[in-house]
Amino acid sequence: QVQLQESGPGLVKPPETLSLTCTVSGGSIGTYYWSWIRQPAGKGLEWIGRIYNSGTTNYNPSLKSRVTMSVDTSKKQFSLKLTSVTAADTAVYYCARDLHSSVGGLDVWGQGTTVTVSS
Amino acid sequence: DIQMTQSPSTLSASVGDRVTITCRASQSVSSWLAWYQQKPGKAPKLLIYKASSLQSGVPSRFSGSGSGTDFTLTISSLQPDDFATYYCQQYTSYSTTFGQGTKVEV
Numbered sequence: 001q002v003q004l005q006e007s008g009p010g011l012v013k014p015p016e017t018l019s020l021t022c023t024v025s026g027g028s029i030g031t032y033y034w035s036w037i038r039q040p041a042g043k044g045l046e047w048i049g050r051i052y053n054s055g056t057t058n059y060n061p062s063l064k065s066r067v068t069m070s071v072d073t074s075k076k077q078f079s080l081k082l083t084s085v086t087a088a089d090t091a092v093y094y095c096a097r098d099l100h101s102s103v104g105g106l107d108v109w110g111q112g113t114t115v116t117v118s119s
Numbered sequence: 120d121i122q123m124t125q126s127p128s129t130l131s132a133s134v135g136d137r138v139t140i141t142c143r144a145s146q147s148v149s150s151w152l153a154w155y156q157q158k159p160g161k162a163p164k165l166l167i168y169k170a171s172s173l174q175s176g177v178p179s180r181f182s183g184s185g186s187g188t189d190f191t192l193t194i195s196s197l198q199p200d201d202f203a204t205y206y207c208q209q210y211t212s213y214s215t216t217f218g219q220g221t222k223v224e225v
Contacts, residue, residue: 045163045206045217058213061120094162103169104210105153109162
């Protein structure tokens with residue numbers, strides 16, 4: 001079955017750029033949207049944005065000015081860049097398969113990766 | 120942005136109880152609503168999509184209902200494995216937002 005794995009630095013200094021990659025295994029990256037979601041410790045879920053295999057993106061309006069997503073179908077990977085990070089960006093970051101183009105919902109999730117923003 | 124409000128924030132229940140969690144949207148989301156279960160240190164798990172469709176592999180004691188702005192997640196008979204935090208999510212248009220979560224505890 002499809003599995004997702006996030007990777008990237010666990011510590012980022014402000015105001016640098018947070019960069020994460022999600023690798024898709026056990027299935028195709030095509031014909032689906034792929035989302036990033038984050039969760040600060042002890043808090044709720046915040047959707048960051050999604051990308052389609054064509055490169056089409058939708059971003060959370062509150063983060064749009066700092067977010068860039070990209071996809072590399074040959075490597076079955078999609079990526080997140082978040083610029084000008086502050087301590088408020090410290091969170092567990094998840095990637096997920098997004099059924100936006102069909103029934104909706106996020107049906108496959110990575111295990112999550114913790115990113116701490118600190119100097 | 121569409122705001123999602125869940126109630127209650129915390130729910131105390133016992134094994135065997137019927138549990139109901141509500142989610143209200145700030146504007147109509149039709150049936151574009153999902154429910155997730157999250158346990159500590161784990162990723163969320165999709166339970167319900169399109170307001171009332173049960174995700175494959177999810178026990179039938181979970182059910183969802185509602186449309187427009189008001190939605191409900193029901194657990195017909197709470198099991199020990201069901202103590203967790205539950206989130207609703209709307210996914211209309213090009214954006215999506217989550218409710219703040221409901222923690223189901225003993």
